[in-house]
Amino acid sequence: MQINLLGARVDAVDLAGAVEKVAAFIATGRPHQVITLNPEILYRAQQEPELLALINQADLVTADGIGIVWAAGVAGTPVPGRVTGIDLMLALVERAAREGWRVFLLGAAPGVAEEAARRLQEKHPGLVVAGTQHGYFRPAEEGPAGGAVGTSPAHTPGNSPNNSTGGLPENPKVPTEWDVVQQVRSAKPDLLFVALGAPKQEKFIARHKEVLGVPVAMGVGGSFDVIAG
Numbered sequence: 113m114q115i116n117l118l119g120a121r122v123d124a125v126d127l128a129g130a131v132e133k134v135a136a137f138i139a140t141g142r143p144h145q146v147i148t149l150n151p152e153i154l155y156r157a158q159q160e161p162e163l164l165a166l167i168n169q170a171d172l173v174t175a176d177g178i179g180i181v182w183a184a185g186v187a188g189t190p191v192p193g194r195v196t197g198i199d200l201m202l203a204l205v206e207r208a209a210r211e212g213w214r215v216f217l218l219g220a221a222p223g224v225a226e227e228a229a230r231r232l233q234e235k236h237p238g239l240v241v242a243g244t245q246h247g248y249f250r251p252a253e254e255g256p257a258g259g260a261v262g263t264s265p266a267h268t269p270g271n272s273p274n275n276s277t278g279g280l281p282e283n284p285k286v287p288t289e290w291d292v293v294q295q296v297r298s299a300k301p302d303l304l305f306v307a308l309g310a311p312k313q314e315k316f317i318a319r320h321k322e323v324l325g326v327p328v329a330m331g332v333g334g335s336f337d338v339i340a341g
């Protein structure tokens with residue numbers, strides 16, 4: 113069942129129900145977007161019609177936040193409970209290890225996705241990690257790598273002795289958004305977890321869904337940091 117909260121569609125699913133939906137999406141092989149909707153994003157969507165439209169175009173929207181669950185109840189259309197990004201990610205990883213679904217971890221600071229993947233594989237030895245990539249790439253406006261002669265990368269590291277670029281390595285070859293999209297596409301994952309923070313991650317997925325060609329992509333906020341410890 114779907115409910116409507118402040119113009120946004122929310123699916124009345126619990127964690128197990130969300131996992132089953134994802135399994136069905138993967139079975140189709142076509143791209144799908146899953147959003148765990150928190151109150152901050154729902155609030156922001158009231159001022160940003162494009163964000164609201166993006167939420168309503170997603171294939172599965174879960175209530176991520178007690179405020180959303182509460183509001184749904186008050187509206188007379190209760191949802192079974194919270195389904196957070198990290199809970200859904202962990203449940204999907206566990207299922208992925210059993211089903212042989214390939215997972216890709218995109219986002220967080222350099223090294224974090226790799227460490228998160230390592231820990232997940234330690235816990236689930238059968239887990240196939242199709243790839244990892246940090247989340248501090250250059251924006252798409254700059255075009256494909258090498259194509260935009262003369263443009264300066266948004267995150268050129270090493271400009272300041274204090275390295276104010278959020279922990280980027282001293283490496284001028286910071287990939288562009290296009291490079292990253294191509295990297296994910298060629299890794300052919302079944303599940304893509306994107307940790308860029310909300311709503312950046314949701315916008316990234318919506319923008320590249322078709323080219324990425326990944327059956328299920330979802331934003332997971334700070335989950336990689338939590339898993340990597």
Ligand code: UDP
Nearest residue numbers: 219220221247248307308309310333334337
């Ligand atoms: N992040 C990233 N690229 C960016 C901005 C953020 O990879 O350009 C990562 C950041 O390192 C962190 C995550 O995105 O791992 C955001 O976590 P946060 O808890 O702030 O997200 P929220 O849960 O609030 O959506």
